[in-house]
Amino acid sequence: MSDLDDEVIVLSGLAKLYEPTPRWMRVFARSHLTEPVRALDGVDLVVRAGEICAIVGPNGAGKTTLFRILVGLTTATGGSGRVLGLDVERDSEQIRQVVGWMPSEDRSLLMRATCRENLQLHGRLQGMPRGELAERIPAVLDTVNLTAQTDSVVAGLSAGMRARLRLARALLPGPRALILDEPTGAVDPIAAHGLLTLIMDLVKQERLAVLLSSHRLEEIEALQSNALLLDQGRVKYSGDLDSLRREWDRSEMELVLDDPHTAYQIAEKLHAHGVRASVDDLTVRFRPEGDDRVGAVLARLGPLATAIRHVREIPMPLRDLIAQVYERGADR
Numbered sequence: 001m002s003d004l005d006d007e008v009i010v011l012s013g014l015a016k017l018y019e020p021t022p023r024w025m026r027v028f029a030r031s032h033l034t035e036p037v038r039a040l041d042g043v044d045l046v047v048r049a050g051e052i053c054a055i056v057g058p059n060g061a062g063k064t065t066l067f068r069i070l071v072g073l074t075t076a077t078g079g080s081g082r083v084l085g086l087d088v089e090r091d092s093e094q095i096r097q098v099v100g101w102m103p104s105e106d107r108s109l110l111m112r113a114t115c116r117e118n119l120q121l122h123g124r125l126q127g128m129p130r131g132e133l134a135e136r137i138p139a140v141l142d143t144v145n146l147t148a149q150t151d152s153v154v155a156g157l158s159a160g161m162r163a164r165l166r167l168a169r170a171l172l173p174g175p176r177a178l179i180l181d182e183p184t185g186a187v188d189p190i191a192a193h194g195l196l197t198l199i200m201d202l203v204k205q206e207r208l209a210v211l212l213s214s215h216r217l218e219e220i221e222a223l224q225s226n227a228l229l230l231d232q233g234r235v236k237y238s239g240d241l242d243s244l245r246r247e248w249d250r251s252e253m254e255l256v257l258d259d260p261h262t263a264y265q266i267a268e269k270l271h272a273h274g275v276r277a278s279v280d281d282l283t284v285r286f287r288p289e290g291d292d293r294v295g296a297v298l299a300r301l302g303p304l305a306t307a308i309r310h311v312r313e314i315p316m317p318l319r320d321l322i323a324q325v326y327e328r329g330a331d332r
Contacts, residue, residue: 006048007046007047008048008049008084008177009046009070009082009083009177009209010045010047010082011043011044011046011066011079011080011081011082012044012080013043013079013080014040014042014043014045014069014079014081015076015077015079015233016039016040016062016069016074016076017036017038017077017078018036018038018039019036020035020036038232038233040065040233041232042079042234042235043079043228043233044235044238045238047177047209047210047211048209049207049208049209050203050208051210052199052200052203052210052223052225053210053225053226054220054223054227055227056220056227056228056230056322061232062230063181064181065233066230067181067211069081069088070088070099070179070211071101072093072096083095083098086098096126097126097127098173098176099175099176099177099178100169100170100171100175101170102167102180102183103166104181104185104186105186106159106162106166108166109154109162109166110154111154111155112153112154112155113153114151114153114154115149115151115152115165115168116137116141116150116151118154118165119137119140119141119168119172120133120137123172123173126173128172136173136174137150140169143168143171144164144165144167144168144171145198146161149161158191159187159188159191160187160192160195162186163184163187164198167199171202175208176208176209177211178202178209178211178212179210179211180199180210180212182215183212183214184196184214184216184219185214192219196219196222196223199223217319217322220241220318221318225241226238226239226240226241227239227241229326231326236325236326237325244321244325245316248321248324248325249316250287250288251314251316252285252287252313252314253285253287253288253297253312253314254310254311254313255285255308256282256311257282257283257308257309258307258309259282260281260282263283263284266304267284269302269304270284270286270297270300274289275287275288275297285314294313298311
């Protein structure tokens, strides 16, 4: 199978411009725009079968607009988008049959209905036949470990269970792609870990293409996913996290010594060479400047280097790495 056959979600120059609210409408609108807002500005993206791509960005970056275009809840004003070869504007109804959409909030669930009733309603709204629904509902509830809660009222479920029910609803039509908006946003860390593990297993077993957003950067790293960094609708980075680290990571070095006096001497020596360093008892920490290699930095220490007992490289946390891209990276 070729790479083109594996392409599930393909965006090319996707753009969305929200025009100012007409004056006559402003009196009726809860909120209105007085200036044009460019929510997306030329976004390119390919997500293949068996891949997870995390959409990252601050509030207002364009993540929700991107998802809404893909599931047919709004239209793009420029560029193109395709899901399994279907055009996101012309074929939105067909796309909803092959894409599983998991919104970020529980308010899309009927709280006074049971899990089974919620899935039945959603399936009927999607046009699924009764016979197919009767088979799929037990299957998806089993997939998300909610079989025991089949006839439980949603209001009585934990936040983690409700998140798994929203995932079950997304899986109901047997989709080839999943779009997950903040899937772990309202659940505790333990439930979030279980949900992410479930998503990763589904990707491997079913070769699903998954597009998700999350503000929890440690989760994105755990998913070993690709990442699309958005800022005011523009792409700051697109690719895998390993490449992001190779391009932007400035690891911190940790030197452990025998006595505090030597640690301060080394810190002063590093400062003299333009390298900022901090001392904590027997430990000196610093980041090599520019393209400096650790060996070159240690060579500048001269005889003091013989007092070093241990050298450790500490990778930059993902949050700092992404902050650096937003601060210094050019749009792509």
